[in-house]
Amino acid sequence: MNKITIAIDGFSSTGKSTLAKQLAKKLEYIYVDTGAMYRAVTLYAMNNGFVVDGEIDTAGLIEDLDSIELKFVFNQDLGFAEMYLNGENVERQIRTLEVSNYVSQIAEIKEVRTRLVALQQDMGKNKGVVMDGRDIGTVVFPDAELKIFMTASPEKRAVRRYKELLDRGEDVKYEDILENVQKRDYIDSHRENSPLTKAEGAIEFDNSDMGLVQQFERIYEHALRVIEKNK
Template identity: 70%
Template sequence: MSNKKIIIAIDGFSSTGKSTIAKQLAKHLNYIYVDTGAMYRAVTLFAMKNNYINNQSFNQEKLISNLNSVQLNFKFNANLGFAEMFLNGENVEKEIRTIEVSKLVSKVSAISEVRKKLVSEQQEMGKEKGIVMDGRDIGTVVFPDAELKLFMTASADKRAKRRYKELIDRGDKVNYEEILHNVQERDHIDSTRTDSPLTKANDAVEFDNSDMGLEEQFERIIRLVNDHI
């Protein structure tokens, strides 16, 4: 394999398994993996902890004026094989994956000032290449010149079932209808927001994995990667 390093941008709807495939690719290629969704979730958690946002209200001005107090870092966990999200020095990896955060993250992600801050941090991370990044606007905004762009999609029902299983396996008390509603609502907010809406880049390869196993998906994607390297 050549030692030419590339940027792999993975976009798509929530719960399409973007991070799963991104982690697999990063491990296989010995690349750095960046979960941008975790960054938006961490900002959401910050807003929740400071009472700027809840299910009823959202004080956007307060969040915007306090964005400088948000320090985000990824720290590699050798036992897990991937980097965990730290917010102001505290490991928040488990806290940011709750349904409570999932319900509010699209609203926080729609704020232009939040996107501006995180996009500039993400672009900084990709300067050396050799990176796999997943999110909603990686191929369109963060790395429009990425050598390989993937756009992940799957039916809302399939995605809600995956998310439900993931949360139940973790020991969370959730119900399927709530998860499905959350998936559909996030799709709507992500696709219709004015700043960097979720759209497929013209040169992205679309991947519908509704009926695809992880192994088949990985094999097909690694072939694409090898073509680009």
């Protein structure tokens, strides 16, 4: 079967990663969670003194970027790759609310984005990839054959994130999650470098009131049509 590039962008907690994993598994494509890469850099910044009292030492982090090694390692039991930071599996640590509170600010840094975009483009240079993030269809792969822009109401997304964190055993409040979602929406949409916008030619997909099965079936069938068209 002919392979294409699938770019999935959208706001936080819209289920981009879930959909991307499903598509990649069904199509036997490579899955790349670019959000995990920015989260890993954020975790590194937090653990190495570049985030102090809510302030980010941007210059210090930029100078230390060469010390950051990011790698996806496939987990056979889970069926998808996990994020490794400097040789350590940090998949669980990068999903916390603490990291969420700073990831959009770290992702604003031009030098961070430049480095990670280059890594992402290299990962998908042979097509057959499903990649999700904020600027995949606009910056990383503007020529992707299939672009999807996912959205949902902030309240619905906050509920999803709240339940997810509770299931992981974290002590969180819904109000804090909603505030984080709204704050990230603003930062992601208004940053100077690669702001979150709907890519030209992207399909806008609002899943506020849609289940995971219905969502996947609709997007998968559309992906098959695009693949057939690009033979």
